Amino acid sequence: MDCVLEDKKHYKKLVHEALKTLGKKNFALIVHGSSFPSDEGKNVGFGSPNSAAGKRVIDFAEGIFNAIQLGPQGKTKGIDSSPYTGTIFSTNPLFIDLEQLTTEEWGGILSENTFKAICNNNPNNDINKTAYSYIFVEHEKALREAFENFNNSKKLKKEYEKFKKENAFWLEKDSLYEALIVEHQNDYYPMWKSDMDKRLFNPKNEEEEEAFANRIEELKAKYQDVIEFYCFCQFVAFEQNEQTRKYAKKHDIKMIADRQVAFSDRDTWAYQRYFLDGWCLGCPPDYFSEDGQAWGFPVMNPETLFNEDGSLGKGGELMKRLYKKMFTENPGGVRIDHIVGLIDPWVYVKGHKPKIEEGAGRLYSSPEHPFLSRFAIATMDDLNMEVEADKEKRVKSLTKEQVKKYGALIEKIVIAAAKECGLDKDAIVCEDLGTLTYPVEQVMKEYKLNGMRLTQFVVAEEPEHPYRGCNIEEHCWTMVGTHDNEPIAMWAKNIVNTPESYPHAKNLVEDLFFELDEKGQNDTIVRLTTDSSFLTQTKFVELFASKAENVQVFFTDLLGIMDVYNRPGTSGDKNWSLRMPNNFEEFYCEQLKKGKGLNLPLVLKLAIEARGAKFAEKNHKLLEELQRLI
Secondary structure, eight states: OOOTTSSHHHHHHHHHHHHHHTTOSEEEEEOOGGGOOOOTTOOOSSOOTTSHHHHHHHHHHBTTBSEEEOOOOBOOBTTBOOGGGSOSSSBOGGGSOGGGGGSGGGTTOSOHHHHHHHHHHOTTTTSSBOOHHHHHHHHHHHHHHHHHHHHTOOTTHHHHHHHHHHTHHHHHHHHHHHHHHHHHTOSOGGGOSOHHHHTTTOOSSHHHHHHHHHHHHHHHHHTHHHHHHHHHHHHHHHHHHHHHHHHHHHTTOEEEEEEOSOOOHHHHHHTGGGEEEEEEEEEOOOSSOTTOEEEEEEEEOHHHHBOTTSSBOHHHHHHHHHHHHHHHHOTTEEEESOTHHHHSOEEEETTSOSSGGGTOEETTSOTTSTTGGGGOOSOGGGBOTTSOTTSTTSBOOOOHHHHHHHTHHIIIIIIHHHHHTTOOGGGEEEOOOSOOOHHHHHHHHHTTOBEEEEGGGOOTTOTTOTTSGGGOOSSEEEESOOTTSOOHHHHHHHHTTSTTHHHHHHHHHHHHSTTSOHHHHHHHHHHHHHOHHHHHHHHHHHHHHSSOSEEEEEHHHHHTOOSOSOOTTOOSTTSSOBOOOTTHHHHHHHHHHTTOSOOHHHHHHHHHHHTOHHHHHHTHHHHHHHHHHO
16 A cells, blocks of 8 residues: 555644544654654764754654654763653753754854764664764764864854853853863762762852852852853753754654652752752662662752741742743743652662561651651541551542642642743643552542553453543543553453453453444454454553543554663663654654654544444544545
8 A cells, every 4th residue: 555644734733633533632753853764874873853854753753743752862971861860950962963963054063073973983873772972972072172172163153152041040050060070080979078069059058058169159260161061961952952943943843851769979969958968869669679669869958948847948939940940941841750759659768678567658758757757648547457557558548738738849830830931731741650559549530630551551351441442531542552661552462361461352342342242342352362463452442442532652653663762670772762753753654664764644534433333423524534544
């Protein structure tokens, strides 16, 4: 068959109409920044939405998707490519499109020869993988060349000074950290020999405050070039991001940011006064980890978030600044990773395992805890003492006033920041997958927040499970998988012809093929349990047939790529490295011809039919048009 994308205008018109018919308000493509493709001969080893190829993805998305969900955009370290450990304010310089710096718009501050050499020497030039260790080093070399030439040019200097002034709050701290990395030849501040440098923005008294201020001025003078280079990189990243956002807006594409639950070393150092000393954020023991997950991330000290009168404390002001920056730069909204961490976080003693026996507990739900009780919102009467403290049903009841206290950070910081940026609560996407405690459930309900429903994670043996298509409510985002999961085609391939596939098949038949006679249903169950391609396709149909108003699809699922972007617990260049193929449109068309990937006209047609004969008859003309594209 011919590629369904050949008549793009007609294709996009019908897809848009079908999505509207099925009640979908938002359809987002998930592509982390590093996973964007490159143009031929211009592959530096790392993707960027700001590149020419990044613009091609936006062009492709226009009219089909109305949003692109990015990953966290913070600066990462040379030894860790995970975007979920990046900085909260600084942008990753790797997202700077070097090619633009060779143009007249930027005054040609980077030579074309340097850019071409980086592309030619990229060890992953011919595969759709990042070359993180390589580009981390080479990218900085190129930016240093650009910085030297920028200093000798008057172009954009006014904008640069304006940027530094408007972002001084975080830029001064982040750039000084860079200076101290050079000073101590170590990018991990706990290893620095100077106690003063470890606490440069955390003096204990007035005497220290004066001494620390003098030290800051000393560092600024000694490392002026290092500091200016850091600021320059942040300025270039900001300018390019702004141009990309304008380009996306012109094409009716909203960019959605991703706020990780972690804080980088740089942020922990800069804002340590706002963290709970000696405590870390993690996850309690569960089926997958008998000792729990010791993330090592700092925990915001509740006493710094709000003052006694309910107004924002210094820590609260910091968090609001962060969210305002994110909403301003990403008018499509913000995905909040691990929303539990903002509402009912599991915390443990630093250096210990995140287990009850070693002192761990829920920050706001542990009235019986010798230390955490001071922060408790739940009372002893609110607890089910027959349930262990690390289980989600430990808290059994709450008053509306208590729910408001649990949701204070959401209401007074996140929602307030969105409103001040002209956005509403629908711009907040809450990653609430996995274990949800009662307080989290009640806060989500109280503020009518958009949660997530990942259908690959459905417990098929539980008829009322929230990730089953027929149980998914309107006010949420649904998807077959995210960046942490196997592509849906890989999942399907692994469970067909096993006993595990039967309950999934039975549910899908009950929900989507309910009008078939008994023989038709039995035949469909057999096919779903033996044909991975059919099971994959049907899981896509389940998304669009559900009541959910918002749908996301990860690029591997869209393109039918049988590879994993993130394998939790692994590190190094092989993880977080998967990218869209450079020729992704051609690749997508070829995949569709092979029956792979997300065939939207087919899946949308089947989703409409899955709503029942009356609904299908009402939309028979649209179904006929979609059929012509299949």
